Amino acid sequence: MRFLVRRLGFFVLTLWAALTINFFLPRFMPGSPLDALRIRTKNQLDPVALNHMLTAFGFKPNANAFEQYIDYLGNMLTGQWGVSIGATLGEPVRTLIAQALPWTLGLVGVATIIAFLLGTLVGMVAGWRRGGMFDSALPPIFVITSALPYFWVGLLLILVFSVWTNGFLPSDFNYDSDLLPEFSAPFIANVLSHAILPAATIVITAVGGWVLTMRNNMITVIAEDYVRMGRAKGLSNRRVMIDYAARNAMLPNLAGFAMSIGFVIAGSILVEYVFNYPGLGYLLYNAVENTDYPLMQALFMLFTVAVLVSLLLCDIAIAWLDPRSRAKG
């Protein structure tokens, strides 16, 4: 219990730090968001609406910095993220994010979990059968795939599966524009066909890291006494591999999973950009292109929360899998 409370404390403190960075960054950097807003809205909004927008953005020209800061924190946490000042001028940031979120969760979330499970499985088998064909061929390959740039793999896949094969698989957007979103077999099939290439990009580049760490952990764990004891008890090879060795070898991987969410987000921005996939990453790219500060701030907070939540979940999973971490308290 104390363990959880401490992790929650870290959660809150980190979120606070991220929000604070988010608040002060635009104020220390050259080029004020305020100016960008004024220029962009010059002929489109009257001063009252402009003022309203500024307030929603966290700017109160008359209030002091501290007051602005407190207001900003409150607004961010209660979901009052203001309105977009970019290409989608006047659109509430919440609506924009609500539209993009499911696509990113579906694409990046599923692809990441597939990569993690696949990588852990392959790493487990490779580490268990030290020196087999499997084990000597795979590590160098995965060292290389884990160093490939996300976007380049995406470009290659587009070239091979879309350009050279006359659009065998679609290379952009989330579904064909002539279809209406509905819950029907053709629509779902279309969505899936659009997701294959971006998902494959993420899996190809992400799987290597999991294989290598899992393999190395397995090798370290196999030498442990409890694995030998499992064998001495006459348990089946498979049981020892999964319940004795892998269960322990997985722990660092789980801790790494939360950390990797940050990398995954980075990858998703590039992948969604390459494939014009209308998820959060693409939204962030557009926000940056159009100096849409409220959207950037809300997205950055969301990304931070995503990492922190996964960190918390992994902590809980580790506490569940590893009695030692519970005992430490």
Next chain:
Amino acid sequence: MTALLVGAGTTTAEPPTTGRRRGRGLLRSVGHNPKALAGLVLFLIFCVFAAVPGLFTSVDDPNALQFPPSLPPSAEHWLGTTALGQDIWAQLVYGTRQSLVIALVAGLFATLLAVLIGVSAAYLGGIGDDVLSFITNVFLVLPTFPLIIILATYAGKGTLLVVLFVLVITGWSYGANQMRAQTLSLRNRDFLESARVRGERRSYIILVEVLPTMTSLIVAGFLGAALYSVLTAAGLQFLGLGDPNSISWGTMLYWSQNQQALQTGSPLWSIAPGLCVALLGTSFALLNYAFDEVSNPALRPVRRVRVKRVKQ
């Protein structure tokens, strides 16, 4: 990018034993390790390209629009020309320098920062440690790439300095965490105790006693940071957040994407620079992985282990 995670559990778990002698053995093992050798050769090739680009191409100004656009590969233009009329091979050769400089400089400073903060956190202990490790952990969890994109936007797109700055700011935390863990595990070793009893100063102990024993970890940290910098800088430039007039692989990728190179029949324009980024990244990753094998004998290719067992 997950390559940064490789060896997370292993390098820290295996504290090196002795200082100088170990360093020499380390070099020798790298020479015997095919992965390390491959990585090193790749890296050296790129170094040569970066140092004397003029040797490999007759084009002086690779950015000038001086050729017919979209030529296929030929004897004159090995990789063809871009849709804007530049020689792709020449751009590739001249672009090596910036990508390499970004990797090395950002990697170096990120590692320095990591050592500085990691080691002092472990050495200070108490509140100092709490504050420094909290900062490290915050930077570790902050989603760096969005932060980089946002930073680069606020700081004004473009200059190399901005790119380097954001890479260092976001690239040090992973190493710092490892350095701290390693220093903590070293803190109560006998050789440090004896140095303290001898009455050596703290700065002496850290510089002369602690740091040399951490060489392999520092090198691994540098390689990880360099890999991270190569990939991130290329991504940043690919998104158009670098200087669009500079000559680098990332900028080439930006222009090729901008001109729809894949769809308009000049795929080499975007595949070639991407391949270079991948190769440079691979060279760092291979070296890193080999270093991991060197510093953790359990991970070495299995044949050697068997030979040892027979001897016993």
